[in-house]
Amino acid sequence: MAYHAGVDAEATLEPALQKRGHRLTRPRRLVWDALRSADRHLTAEQVAARVHEVDPDVNLASVYRSLALFAELDLARESHLGVDNASRWEPAHPDDHFHLVCRSCGEVQHHAGDLVEQLRVQLRTRQGFDADAIDLVVSGHCDRCAEAQP
Ligand SMILES: [Zn+2]
Numbered sequence: 810m811a812y813h814a815g816v817d818a819e820a821t822l823e824p825a826l827q828k829r830g831h832r833l834t835r836p837r838r839l840v841w842d843a844l845r846s847a848d849r850h851l852t853a854e855q856v857a858a859r860v861h862e863v864d865p866d867v868n869l870a871s872v873y874r875s876l877a878l879f880a881e882l883d884l885a886r887e888s889h890l891g892v893d894n895a896s897r898w899e900p901a902h903p904d905d906h907f908h909l910v911c912r913s914c915g916e917v918q919h920h921a922g923d924l925v926e927q928l929r930v931q932l933r934t935r936q937g938f939d940a941d942a943i944d945l946v947v948s949g950h951c952d953r954c955a956e957a958q959p
Pocket residue numbers: 911912913914915916950951952953954955
């Protein structure tokens with residue numbers, strides 16, 4: 810799965826909202842556009858700043874409510890990432906694309922592999938535990954920062 814597939818926001822967002830009885834309002838569309846077009850994981854404040862560049866009338870509360878709704882509908886994912894461990898947002902992606910956080914520059918990368926699936930199987934077989942959400946965050950140093958180390 811591509812991380813940010815270039816799909817028109819309305820094409821995916823509107824049916825996903827309508828199916829669950831929600832309308833596509835302007836704040837929701839702008840918040841979704843901000844998430845989709847971002848090349849990184851954004852804090853709610855950063856999402857709001859991007860929304861405000863397009864429409865200064867959208868208030869912060871609507872941005873927060875839109876993000877909460879998207880999370881509830883599994884359209885967006887909230888993770889605690891970065892050196893500040895703040896809550897950061899992005900379009901939803903599977904658990905097995907987990908997060909690598911650089912402690913020097915704060916960059917967050919995705920790593921896709923079968924590790925999370927292995928963990929899921931191991932939990933089920935060894936402990937009878939049925940995991941439905943695995944939020945794996947690895948901290949360390951990205952290749953650029955590791956190289957720059959003395
Ligand atoms: Zn780094």
